[in-house]
Amino acid sequence: MRMTVFGTGYLGATHAACMAELGHEVLGVDVDEAKIDRLRRGEVPFYEPGLPEILKRQVEAGRVRFTTDYAEAAEFADLHFIGVGTPQRKGEFAADTSHVQEVVARLAPLLTADAVMVGKSTVPVGTAARLQEIADERVRAGVRAEVVWNPEFLREGFAVADTLTPDRIVIGVREPGGPVEEVVRGAYVPILESDPCPVIVTDLATAELVKVSANAFLATKISFINAVSEVCEAAGADVTVLADAIGMDPRIGRRFLGAGLGFGGGCLPKDIRAFMARAGELGADQAMSFLREVDSINMRRRERMVDLATEACGGMLIGKTVAVLGAAFKPDSDDVRDSPALNVAGMLSLKGAQAVVYDPQALDNARALFPTLTYAGSALEACEGADVVLVATEWPEFLGLDPAAVARVARGRIMLDGRNCMPAEAWRAAGWTYRALGRGVAVS
Template identity: 85%
Template sequence: MRMTVFGTGYLGATHAACMAELGHEVLGVDVDAVKVDRLCQGEVPFFEPGLPEILSRHVESGRLRFTTDYAEAAEFADLHFIGVGTPQRKGDFAADISHVEDVVARLAPLVSRDAVVAGKSTVPVGTAARLQEIADRSAADGVRVDVVWNPEFLREGFAVEDTLRPGRIVVGLSDPECAARALIDEAYAPIMESDPCPVIVTDLATSEMVKVSANAFLATKISFINAVSEVCEAAGADVTVLADAIGMDPRIGRKFLGAGLGFGGGCLPKDIRAFMARAGELGAAQALTFLREVDTINMRRRDKMVDLAAEVCGGTVIGTTVAVLGAAFKPNSDDVRDSPALNVAGMLSLKGARAVVYDPQALDNARALFPTLAYADSALEACEGADVVLVATEWGEFVELEPAAVARVARGRVLLDGRNCMPGERWREAGWTYRALGRGVSAPADARAVAGAAAAVAGSAALARV
């Protein structure tokens, strides 16, 4: 079938390419002519494993095209997906849905026959009903534009897999018997024929709340284990062993119980804030007050990491060099929006350290956001002359670093594991002091090692200042 996808950012470009992979003819639409030109040449403007191959293949075949022309899009298909951004509104916690509204307001008057607009963006509950009102006002006489909601559940780094083999498909309809259902079923028919998954058909409000509720739950789970990790540090306990133990309970599960720097990116932080804001607008603010503490715990992790760096440096990072390994908010992504890694690097710099950042994919985006930081083109280059090595994003290449190789270029022998992902015992055996959030220094030998390392780092910092 033919379909359009409005918005060619992370969500839109992925959905468009994957729908073409399923056999459909797809037209991607965006107001950014430069982005459209790049996509027309088969270039993906962001990093996502597997996506460049799919996109270039279907651009070459002609099954996937891109345009800035809304009139062309209105004539091309009867099913129009919306995948534009809904960022946090300036000066407010609420989501900015102006881009979503603009798509419907511009598209509806151009539609010459009945059509379906399927929203995929994460929006506050009630948005679809509002868009339906816009469509009803804007569409030509005798033309019906139905708004339905079909939320996305993409994990950055696994977006292609999540689109082609979803864990579930949620469809929100104003009327379960409306004609829109048939178009949505046709769009996902190739998936249901080859690798079927649960399909949940519900009302518009419920479908809008599914994604934001899922993100709120995941954020809560992450902040829960990070709150427990603070108690572990105070008690001398090990949060990673604790997480393994409670994660064996099938009611809890081990996923998203990784203590460390916390969550970031363009979804979880802004989505939980928008959820709180919308609950307040609906008169249900008290129901989500716990999310404010979830947000607070998450942001506090970054301060804790900077405090730990100061601790191992003898009380201050002034005059020290810290290699920050990681800039993206998570591995397999070049997304630096609200990145804990970059935030920590920035705070270290403001506190007087020389923070040298390296990331396998996110360096260009990091430089654009934090141009005053120092950057390196490899992990070992970042570690040259470093008093402290801080792992802030759990890229596989950092986990596989050889302690001896790092020791040959670094000045100090302190490894701070901001993601509890490094093989700490191997680094200790190689003569390094290993520290991580949520894993307090309980053994006397470790305490002596930390004290010695702090003295050595402080000494080298003093020399650097001289």
């Protein structure tokens, strides 16, 4: 099939390259000329394992190209995926859908034949209906542009696998079983023939709600275990053992029960806030009011990490050096949007500490967002002269650090594990004081 993908950020670039990998002819479209130039050279403008190899291979094969020209895109295909950003509006909880609307408004009048516009961005429920109105208002006489919703379920660090071998495909259409559904299914035929997964066909509103509901649930599960970790700290219990025990219940499961600094990134925080905002607009604000506490618990863990660092430094951070290992919001990513690691580093700096940050992939993005922090070129360099070593992102590189090697360059012997990921006994055996969120000192 021939198709376009509007937006070449994390979602769009991944979708374009992977659709080409499946054998389709793909044209990626973006307004950012610099980004398009990099993609044309086969360069991925962000870190995602496995994607550079696929992009380079498909660019060289000519199955994926990139442009800034909407007219070229309208002529190229009749199937158009939309994967532009829907960030949180400034000063509000609601999502900004202006970029999605702009794509439809610019593309619709250029269409010369019937087309299908497939939204993949995470949007407030009701967005698809509004986009259909925009398309209807702007298309030429005799041309039909149908808006469909096909939410993405990508995990940063696993986006290639999640695209090529998804655990489900959701298609929201106005008329299930019709020709429009078949067009969208056609894009996924190579997947369905080689490794079948469930295809859920539903109405537009349900399809829009699926992704944000999934993110809200995951955020709730993470904040639940972090709320329990607060009690564990107060009671002297161990939240990691507790999570193992309750995770053995098949109704609960162990995944996403990792207590620590909580969630961040470009999806979960802004999606749960947008969910609350949209529920309020629909008159169902009480139904989602619990998400305010989910958000609050998540932010509170960051503050608690700063408190632990302050306690470790004798109650005063001024003049102390803290090595912050991690800047990305999660491993296998260079995404620093709403990163707990950088947030903690920033708060430490504001309280007078010298926060020295190292991350295997996210340093450039971190510098752009927090230029006043100090950055190191390696984990050991970050630990030089440190009074406290704080692990804020669970990169495998950090898990494998030698406590003795760190001790030779650090000034203090305090390890603060913000992700409950480090081998605690190995660090204690090497003479380090080990502290972690949810694993407090027993009540006397």
